[in-house]
Amino acid sequence: MAQQVPAAQQVPSEIRSVDELLASARQAARADSNREAADLFARAIDRAPQRRSELLREYADQLTYARQAGAAVPLYQELIAAEKSPEERLHILGGLGLALLWTDRPSEARAVYQELVRAQPGNRDAARNLGRALSWSGKQREAARSLQDFLLVHPDDAEARVMLAQAQVWMGRSDLAQHTLTGAAMERDDGRRLEAELQRATAARTRLDLVRSTQSDQFDINSSRFTHEFSFNQGLGMAGLQLDQLNFTRQDGTDDATVSRPLLRGRYRLGDAFEVNAELGPERVQPRDSRATEHIVYSGWLTWWPDDVLRFDLSTNRSSFDNLKSLRLGLLARQYALSTDVTPDERQRYKARIEYGDYSDGNRRWAAQIEGEYRLRTHPEVWVGAKHYRFQFSAQLDNGYFNPKTFDATHFTAKLGWRPGGDTGRWDLTAAAAVGREHAVPDGSKPAYDLSLQSGWRIDARTRLEARAQRFSSRTTGLNGFARTSIGLSLERTW
Numbered sequence: 001m002a003q004q005v006p007a008a009q010q011v012p013s014e015i016r017s018v019d020e021l022l023a024s025a026r027q028a029a030r031a032d033s034n035r036e037a038a039d040l041f042a043r044a045i046d047r048a049p050q051r052r053s054e055l056l057r058e059y060a061d062q063l064t065y066a067r068q069a070g071a072a073v074p075l076y077q078e079l080i081a082a083e084k085s086p087e088e089r090l091h092i093l094g095g096l097g098l099a100l101l102w103t104d105r106p107s108e109a110r111a112v113y114q115e116l117v118r119a120q121p122g123n124r125d126a127a128r129n130l131g132r133a134l135s136w137s138g139k140q141r142e143a144a145r146s147l148q149d150f151l152l153v154h155p156d157d158a159e160a161r162v163m164l165a166q167a168q169v170w171m172g173r174s175d176l177a178q179h180t181l182t183g184a185a186m187e188r189d190d191g192r193r194l195e196a197e198l199q200r201a202t203a204a205r206t207r208l209d210l211v212r213s214t215q216s217d218q219f220d221i222n223s224s225r226f227t228h229e230f231s232f233n234q235g236l237g238m239a240g241l242q243l244d245q246l247n248f249t250r251q252d253g254t255d256d257a258t259v260s261r262p263l264l265r266g267r268y269r270l271g272d273a274f275e276v277n278a279e280l281g282p283e284r285v286q287p288r289d290s291r292a293t294e295h296i297v298y299s300g301w302l303t304w305w306p307d308d309v310l311r312f313d314l315s316t317n318r319s320s321f322d323n324l325k326s327l328r329l330g331l332l333a334r335q336y337a338l339s340t341d342v343t344p345d346e347r348q349r350y351k352a353r354i355e356y357g358d359y360s361d362g363n364r365r366w367a368a369q370i371e372g373e374y375r376l377r378t379h380p381e382v383w384v385g386a387k388h389y390r391f392q393f394s395a396q397l398d399n400g401y402f403n404p405k406t407f408d409a410t411h412f413t414a415k416l417g418w419r420p421g422g423d424t425g426r427w428d429l430t431a432a433a434a435v436g437r438e439h440a441v442p443d444g445s446k447p448a449y450d451l452s453l454q455s456g457w458r459i460d461a462r463t464r465l466e467a468r469a470q471r472f473s474s475r476t477t478g479l480n481g482f483a484r485t486s487i488g489l490s491l492e493r494t495w
Contacts, residue, residue: 018048034066061095069102090119097129104378106136107345128160137346139308140171158184162191172269174198174235202235203494216483222247238267248324257287257327275303285327293330311341325400332360347375361399367391380418387411404440411436426458449473466490
């Protein structure tokens with residue numbers, strides 16, 4: 001069925017005939033008054049419906065350039081469904097591909113541009129937009145290969161060079177991006193912006209985090225973290241120092257403990273496929289009126305990206321608990337995990353994770369989690385999904401941490417990411433919610449939720465301030481079963 005043409009805005013009364021409407025529409029299009037042109041084409045089609053197929057492509061083109069690409073897509077599809085010559089079909093596909101890109105449907109645009117490139121190998125716009133569609137759909141390696149092949153034939157194409165550098169940044173290869181951004185690419189505004197982003201991303205970075213938490217078990221936790229890190233080897237590696245201080249205090253003032261830990265941390269990217277991260281340092285726990293205990297804590301994980309769709313993480317860590325009783329007993333948890341992420345396209349992502357925990361009191365813990373999310377829109381970015389989490393212990397002990405025999409939780413999730421000023425704006429806002437139900441044996445079932453809000457403000461090109469708040473009543477956090485309210489403030493500076 002033909003799409004209904006949107007009602008046109010009022011046009012001057014002196015324009016009477018369809019030909020006069022079309023002349024005015026085409027004149028407005030040449031002057032880049034695309035919204036006016038689209039309105040005039042709509043009026044012409046309404047006046048002369050028998051000429052719809054003749055005028056529909058021009059109308060759809062003007063809708064696309066007038067930032068109404070979503071309305072243009074079904075019109076292009078209507079034209080493609082009709083019998084058209086091969087040349088006309090290619091013209092229509094060019095418009096459809098652009099409209100799909102501009103409505104955040106890059107996976108659909110990819111198929112359109114692949115057909116165009118096969119039919120017109122010399123079509124530079126189509127080849128560039130194929131790379132853009134691949135990159136926007138999360139296929140950075142494919143995008144890089146496509147754009148590299150294009151640049152072998154057209155090495156002077158500055159736009160494609162900037163696109164290749166952006167794809168390399170998104171795949172974690174800032175070193176390659178710095179080599180790509182040369183020559184004419186640096187004469188473009190987007191090239192200079194990307195270079196500035198690369199410089200900030202690889203600059204030395206200092207961050208201060210302050211968090212205050214209040215728990216339902218009548219404990220408060222005040223934590224501070226100071227981090228300084230620097231990159232090396234063109235951003236492939238990072239090394240730094242992290243200083244943590246946590247104060248656990250009973251609200252009635254009868255007990256407290258202080259935890260301090262200096263950590264060395266580092267990261268290194270091993271080509272396109274692997275990355276290793278590690279943190280290591282001594283931790284000192286000082287409970288009130290008790291002897292301090294000291295031990296080594298660490299975390300490390302190896303990431304493998306076999307392609308653009310799959311990601312695997314193998315991790316281990318050794319850590320203390322966040323409750324006074326476990327801290328007084330000097331308990332530690334050593335955990336191992338394997339997770340996989342699957343991202344078929346820009347709108348779907350799935351994750352599965354299995355864990356094994358070995359506690360210093362002899363207890364053991366097995367856990368598994370699965371989750372999936374679907375992106376509803378891009379600006380602002382909205383994701384909805386669901387997740388299920390399960391764990392069980394080998395024994396039930398009374399050593400402070402949450403220790404049921406078995407535990408299951410199912411949550412529905414939603415996430416919002418919004419930049420009111422666009423990608424270059426100073427303000428960003430992130431919100432997340434998880435609401436569901438959990439069941440513990442022997443504690444029974446209860447509703448559960450986890451709500452958080454985070455707002456960031458870029459004070460200048462090198463300084464960012466961030467405030468956040470969280471409230472959860474959920475035992476899926478792993479090592480505890482408390483409801484907790486937290487507020488935090490962070491300040492970050494690059495040098």
